[in-house]
Amino acid sequence: MKGFKNVVYMSLAIGMLFYSIPQLNFRDIGSLPMIFSMVWIAMALLVIAAHLHQILGVDEEKRQELSRIKRMKKWQMEQLVQGRRKMLQFRK
Template sequence: MKGLKNIIYMSLALGMLLYSVPQLNIGEGFTLPTVAGVVWICFALLVIAAHLHELLGVDEETRQDLVRVKRMKRWQNEQKIQGKKLLGLRK
């Protein structure tokens, strides 16, 4: 389901980009409409790249490493708490 959402949003951004590029005033020199058009195109490409990055699963390995680290920290905290309980019972 997550991949489908990314495909839909990326397709919408790509369609929006393909529709709007011919209508933008680019190439008339360094004017405000040209700068706005270039910024808009860059933003649309950034959105498309972000969805493509998520679809390709580039961060999957990093995400799994973070899950392992969180599990280890949780286990260490549990061991510390159990150790304190044991020390409290011995006194």
């Protein structure tokens, strides 16, 4: 469901981009309408890139790697605590 939502939103953003390009002003270099057009296109491309990033699952791989690292640190901490317990029991 989550991936489907990203595909729909990305498709809408692409549709808005294709619809707006012929209507944006690119004639007068340095004018406010041209600056607005360039910023609008940059924002639309940023939205499309964000949805594509989610669809490709790049964050999922990073999340899995971080989860693996956290499990390893937890295991190491448990080993350290168990080792100290053994040392305390040995001293008694």
